[in-house]
Amino acid sequence: MFKIYPMKKLVCALLVCLVFDGSSQVSFEKKSIVIDLNANFGIYNTVGSDSTARATGKSKSDKAAPYGFALGVEYGVLNWLGIGLKGQSCTYLTSTDSVTHTRPVAKAKDIMLVINAHFLRKKRVDLLAGFDIGYSGFKYSSNDVKHGIAKGGGLVYDFHLTPRIYFSDHFGMFMSLSYISYSYPKLKIHDDDRKYTDYLKYTGSGINIAIGLQVKL
Numbered sequence: 001m002f003k004i005y006p007m008k009k010l011v012c013a014l015l016v017c018l019v020f021d022g023s024s025q026v027s028f029e030k031k032s033i034v035i036d037l038n039a040n041f042g043i044y045n046t047v048g049s050d051s052t053a054r055a056t057g058k059s060k061s062d063k064a065a066p067y068g069f070a071l072g073v074e075y076g077v078l079n080w081l082g083i084g085l086k087g088q089s090c091t092y093l094t095s096t097d098s099v100t101h102t103r104p105v106a107k108a109k110d111i112m113l114v115i116n117a118h119f120l121r122k123k124r125v126d127l128l129a130g131f132d133i134g135y136s137g138f139k140y141s142s143n144d145v146k147h148g149i150a151k152g153g154g155l156v157y158d159f160h161l162t163p164r165i166y167f168s169d170h171f172g173m174f175m176s177l178s179y180i181s182y183s184y185p186k187l188k189i190h191d192d193d194r195k196y197t198d199y200l201k202y203t204g205s206g207i208n209i210a211i212g213l214q215v216k217l
Helices: 007-019 051-056
Strands: 033-050 060-064 066-076 081-092 105-121 125-141 149-166 171-190 198-216
Touching: 033 081, 033 171, 066 105, 081 125, 105 149, 125 171, 149 198
Parallel strands: none
Antiparallel strands: 033 060, 033 066, 033 198, 066 081, 081 105, 105 125, 125 149, 149 171, 171 198
């Protein structure tokens, strides 16, 4: 009779194989080029305050849930260190206004410098931790009869932990968990009724989860 091992033993056996893989080939090294594409979703805490509210110390806290897509490239400057660039486009989930019956649109576009430390490099596994920092452009459109718009840019950064799994020497998939922070110090606000310019300070931070594919050249 064949003995059927419990799932727990199979998982442990797989982990042992990954950790003690004696192959000389590794998933990341100096001069490696990795291109990745991902879809992501976040949940953020946000704080907004206009020019009048800042003078009195008042602000409004809320939640935000963006989803987006990102394309990145990374180059191995050392066997364990990679530097690259990432571009990302995000759309925030919004609800329909009960009075105007219109749905506002909020979008952000980011460009970031990527710095990754690869601390587990096996033939089929690449576990890394990293830091991204760059510029984010944001635009909010009310889509109502007043055509209200808030627009501007600011700083974005994140800390992330990413396991990459390779199905072959060049192709694989990954998941990433990150803490991300946005800061827009001066969003310009205007609509059809305003005879003046107002500004909004808007910040957000929270957790972002991504899943995607990568190709190693």
